[in-house]
Amino acid sequence: MEITRKAIDSLRIEHITKRFPGVLACDDISLEIKKGEVLALVGENGAGKTTLMNILMGLYHPDEGSMFINGEKVHFRSPNDAFAYGIGMVHQQYMLVPNLTVLENIALGYKKAWNPLKLNLQMVRDRIDEISAHYGLSVDPDAYIWQLSVGEQQRVELVKTLCLGAEFLILDEPTSALTPQETDELIALLKKMSSELSIIFISHKLQEVKDLSSRVAILRHGKVVFQGNTIDHSSSDIAALMTGHEVNLPQNDAPACTLGPMLQIRNLKVKSDRGFLALDDLSLYVCKGEIVGLAGVSGNGQKELAEAINGLRKVESGEIVFDGVDIANFTPKQVIDCGMGYVPEERNTEGIVPSFSIKENLVLKDVESEKFSNRTFLKNSVIQKNGEDLRTQFDIRSPNIDIAAGSLSGGNIQKVILAREISRNPKFLVAVYPTRGLDMGAAEFIHKQLLQKRNEGVGILLISEELEEITNLSDQVAVIFKGKIQKVIPASEASRRRLGILMAGVEDDEQI
Amino acid sequence: MTNRFKTGYKIGVIILAIITAMALGAVILLAIGADVFKTYIVILTRPLMNKIGVTEVLLRMVPLSIIAIGITVAYRSGIINIGAEGQMAIGVLSTTAIALLFPNLPGYVLIPFAILAGAIGGAAWGFIPGFLKAKLQVSELLSTVMLNYIAAQLYTFLLRGPMLDPAEMTMGSGTPQSMRLSKNLDLTRFIKGTRIHTGLFIALALAVIIYFLLWKTSFGFKLRAAGASSKAARYGGINVPKYLIIAMMISGAFAGMAGSIEIAGVHRRAIEGVTSGYGFSGIVVALFGGLHPAGIVPAAFFFGLLIYGADMTQRIVGVPANMVQVLQGIIILVIVSTKMIINNPYLMQKVESRINSFRKKGSAQEETV
Numbered sequence: 035m036e037i038t039r040k041a042i043d044s045l046r047i048e049h050i051t052k053r054f055p056g057v058l059a060c061d062d063i064s065l066e067i068k069k070g071e072v073l074a075l076v077g078e079n080g081a082g083k084t085t086l087m088n089i090l091m092g093l094y095h096p097d098e099g100s101m102f103i104n105g106e107k108v109h110f111r112s113p114n115d116a117f118a119y120g121i122g123m124v125h126q127q128y129m130l131v132p133n134l135t136v137l138e139n140i141a142l143g144y145k146k147a148w149n150p151l152k153l154n155l156q157m158v159r160d161r162i163d164e165i166s167a168h169y170g171l172s173v174d175p176d177a178y179i180w181q182l183s184v185g186e187q188q189r190v191e192l193v194k195t196l197c198l199g200a201e202f203l204i205l206d207e208p209t210s211a212l213t214p215q216e217t218d219e220l221i222a223l224l225k226k227m228s229s230e231l232s233i234i235f236i237s238h239k240l241q242e243v244k245d246l247s248s249r250v251a252i253l254r255h256g257k258v259v260f261q262g263n264t265i266d267h268s269s270s271d272i273a274a275l276m277t278g279h280e281v282n283l284p285q286n287d288a289p290a291c292t293l294g295p296m297l298q299i300r301n302l303k304v305k306s307d308r309g310f311l312a313l314d315d316l317s318l319y320v321c322k323g324e325i326v327g328l329a330g331v332s333g334n335g336q337k338e339l340a341e342a343i344n345g346l347r348k349v350e351s352g353e354i355v356f357d358g359v360d361i362a363n364f365t366p367k368q369v370i371d372c373g374m375g376y377v378p379e380e381r382n383t384e385g386i387v388p389s390f391s392i393k394e395n396l397v398l399k400d401v402e403s404e405k406f407s408n409r410t411f412l413k414n415s416v417i418q419k420n421g422e423d424l425r426t427q428f429d430i431r432s433p434n435i436d437i438a439a440g441s442l443s444g445g446n447i448q449k450v451i452l453a454r455e456i457s458r459n460p461k462f463l464v465a466v467y468p469t470r471g472l473d474m475g476a477a478e479f480i481h482k483q484l485l486q487k488r489n490e491g492v493g494i495l496l497i498s499e500e501l502e503e504i505t506n507l508s509d510q511v512a513v514i515f516k517g518k519i520q521k522v523i524p525a526s527e528a529s530r531r532r533l534g535i536l537m538a539g540v541e542d543d544e545q546i
Numbered sequence: 547m548t549n550r551f552k553t554g555y556k557i558g559v560i561i562l563a564i565i566t567a568m569a570l571g572a573v574i575l576l577a578i579g580a581d582v583f584k585t586y587i588v589i590l591t592r593p594l595m596n597k598i599g600v601t602e603v604l605l606r607m608v609p610l611s612i613i614a615i616g617i618t619v620a621y622r623s624g625i626i627n628i629g630a631e632g633q634m635a636i637g638v639l640s641t642t643a644i645a646l647l648f649p650n651l652p653g654y655v656l657i658p659f660a661i662l663a664g665a666i667g668g669a670a671w672g673f674i675p676g677f678l679k680a681k682l683q684v685s686e687l688l689s690t691v692m693l694n695y696i697a698a699q700l701y702t703f704l705l706r707g708p709m710l711d712p713a714e715m716t717m718g719s720g721t722p723q724s725m726r727l728s729k730n731l732d733l734t735r736f737i738k739g740t741r742i743h744t745g746l747f748i749a750l751a752l753a754v755i756i757y758f759l760l761w762k763t764s765f766g767f768k769l770r771a772a773g774a775s776s777k778a779a780r781y782g783g784i785n786v787p788k789y790l791i792i793a794m795m796i797s798g799a800f801a802g803m804a805g806s807i808e809i810a811g812v813h814r815r816a817i818e819g820v821t822s823g824y825g826f827s828g829i830v831v832a833l834f835g836g837l838h839p840a841g842i843v844p845a846a847f848f849f850g851l852l853i854y855g856a857d858m859t860q861r862i863v864g865v866p867a868n869m870v871q872v873l874q875g876i877i878i879l880v881i882v883s884t885k886m887i888i889n890n891p892y893l894m895q896k897v898e899s900r901i902n903s904f905r906k907k908g909s910a911q912e913e914t915v
């Protein structure tokens with residue numbers, strides 16, 4: 035396939051416009067990318083980045099505008115047409131089948147290996163080896179997808195795309211779910227690959243943009259508002275251009291709070307999906323009006339801890355004392371009624387009902403409350419008003435609040451969840467990766483909200499992989515490793531290096 | 547994409563589905579050597595030519611719509627109930643039992659009581675698969691179908707034994723049926739010379755009630771959330787298993803009531819074959835009606851027309867009434883395929899942009915004129 039095809043020396047789009055009901059997702063966009071270039075596409079949530087990439091892939095058809103490859107006009111009717119030209123995309127959400135192996139997943143798309151009667155797996159294996167060796171991307175072809183970490187799955191997606199012969203890569207927020215180490219690895223790898231490929235890459239993290247890209251384009255409200263060479267601009271310039279104002283991530287510099295305990299976890303044991311102990315004798319303490327940041331490499335029990343607190347996972351033994359009541363093994367409803375708020379990791383499948391409208395999702399936990407229903411009938415006007423208010427307050431970008439929440443952009447889905455959880459006035463909030471996928475302006479806003487809640491006396495358990503987020507917001511930082519709290523240190527003493535050491539499981543007694 | 551376009555698009559696809567199904571049906575009609583055109587004309591128009599025809603269609607619409615609405619409740623909570631046939635049979639038996647036990651109760655007591663008994667019987671039959679699914683993850687496809695067989699056997703057993711008409715026993719032909727039930731149970735036939743009975747209004751009222759229940763109450767909100775995304779519902783504090791079980795019980799209760807109303811309004815006794823496939827046709831009606839009461843009522847009328855029209859073709863054109871079952875089968879296949887079309891946003895977009903560019907051309911021409 036890739037032998038007969040001509041290489042892509044340049045890809046140009048002109049006057050691309052795409053409308054959704056009530057939204058101009060892409061507004062007269064023109065861009066050009068040449069071979070060997072890395073174009074970073076940045077912009078606020080809902081600016082139209084994903085939509086534009088989906089158009090490049092032939093997933094959506096532009097209402098107006100055209101595309102040129104090597105100066106020749108092309109028209110993609112489906113992703114297959116884009117593949118045929120060597121354009122490949124790694125989506126924000128990975129599209130791998132969990133109970134197949136890496137090899138089988140790649141074979142699914144590798145049509146050349148589909149003999150009429152038998153799948154030529156050896157051929158796929160050879161191809162994977164070839165790609166892995168060529169780009170230095172190691173994957174284990176026989177591992178099952180469900181055994182892999184998010185970062186490894188990311189790599190599989192990349193190998194898959196490359197195996198299919200892509201030489202023009204589109205990466206939609208490839209790093210948003212990765213750990214800092216995985217991110218560094220991926221960036222280094224992409225850098226190496228960029229000598230042979232063209233890459234368009236979307237990110238909200240400007241450091242990555244600086245590290246990797248040669249050019250940067252900023253989208254706002256569907257328009258390209260800026261294009262230029264990356265080296266000519268500092269990150270703060272780009273941030274200012276992107277949001278229209280300077281971004282200052284707030285810091286927690288309030289004095290330590292002394293309001294007494296809100297959540298005390300003692301000797302908690304919880305099993306993972308695969309049956310081993312994900313939390314092994316974990317103890318943790320969060321005060322009222324205190325933010326405890328839980329730092330750790332993902333997969334060390336963070337998910338299980340959040341689920342156990344919220345009644346979504348069985349507690350084998352131990353206590354979760356919440357405001358004086360042991361809530362271990364309460365039902366989710368009972369936990370919610372105790373005043374617990376929860377921002378889950380899985381926003382698309384767990385945090386919202388995708389087919390429900392935005393306003394319905396905003397009252398998901400409260401339809402039976404007196405505010406939104408009179409025991410039986412829903413108070414539709416109140417639900418409507420609540421939706422309108424939260425949409426304005428949290429700047430949820432959507433034409434109206436009656437559209438399905440699942441059709442929102444990734445960052446805006448996150449805003450819907452945060453709006454619901456924060457506006458419910460919880461006594462305590464478990465926030466898992468609360469700003470993943472949010473643009474800088476939105477992250478700033480959320481950070482401010484969390485700090486404000488803290489100052490109002492709400493206890494917050496902040497689970498995050500972004501050390502900056504943790505050190506900025508927390509009073510205390512707890513490091514989790516293999517289901518145990520490795521150490522709890524005051525945020526002022528939590529240097530990047532020290533956290534890194536603790537997260538790797540090394541005991542430290544270093545005093546700084 | 548405007549909502550108007552979306553609705554129009556969906557209706558367009560459904561009409562296309564009907565045409566496709568009829569075209570496929572035509573092939574089969576040709577194969578058995580029938581006059582295709584005449585057959586369709588008879589099915590679709592003949593019943594509507596006179597009072598009797600129209601009321602007979604409405605008569606068939608009653609159980610179809612009640613069952614389809616019950617199936618919708620289950621479907622919206624995430625369960626596919628193919629056990630309506632069995633639930634209906636249990637409903638008939640419960641109502642018959644009540645009428646046999648208390649024949650002298652006045653109508654205004656006996657009718658609600660007997661229908662309630664039918665609902666409870668159907669609900670109990672729906673509870674079993676609901677419970678098995680919620681607690682033990684047993685596929686409802688298996689359990690409901692199996693319960694259909696059990697209900698059918700129970701039905702036959704009771705009609706040939708304990709409930710058999712005493713008159714049949716002594717001197718009759720041995721037809722397995724109950725005796726003529728108490729006249730107090732009769733639903734009024736409100737148009738002289740026809741069989742159409744007040745069950746029609748019960749069916750319409752039930753459709754309205756379910757519309758309000760599903761879309762206007764917090765109960766319905768939770769039920770639909772459980773069906774739309776069980777994971778998110780659980781996260782939101784909704785007791786998903788509970789809603790599965792309740793939805794299956796409502797679904798069963800509706801099938802049971804359809805049975806009660808059918809004997810109180812039409813047959814006035816339990817006879818063999820009273821369910822006559824309504825439980826299965828109800829699934830088609832529910833899907834065809836877009837799982838929404840506002841679509842189900844017309845869809846039930848349409849299927850009532852098909853069923854009654856098929857009886858006529860047998861008499862008038864000599865095409866066996868079973869042809870309607872063939873047509874139904876084809877419609878199910880076509881509907882399932884059109885679901886894919888309806889839910890494919892890319893296709894919908896393509897159609898929209900075509901229409902838009904077509905319109906633009908049109909308006910451009912108008913301007914130049």
Ligand SMILES: Nc1ncnc2c1ncn2[C@@H]1O[C@H](COP(=O)(O)OP(=O)(O)OP(=O)(O)O)[C@@H](O)[C@H]1O
Pocket residue numbers: 054055057059077078079080081082083084085086431432433441442443444445446471473
């Ligand atoms: N299928 C769709 N139907 C309706 N509206 C859509 C659809 N897809 C995207 N939109 C709207 O188009 C706009 C652009 O969305 P898009 O997903 O491209 O944003 P994005 O820049 O990728 O944002 P994020 O950084 O949050 O991922 C948003 O307002 C979104 O609500």
Ligand SMILES: [Mg+2]
Pocket residue numbers: 083084085126206443444445
């Ligand atoms: Mg996006």
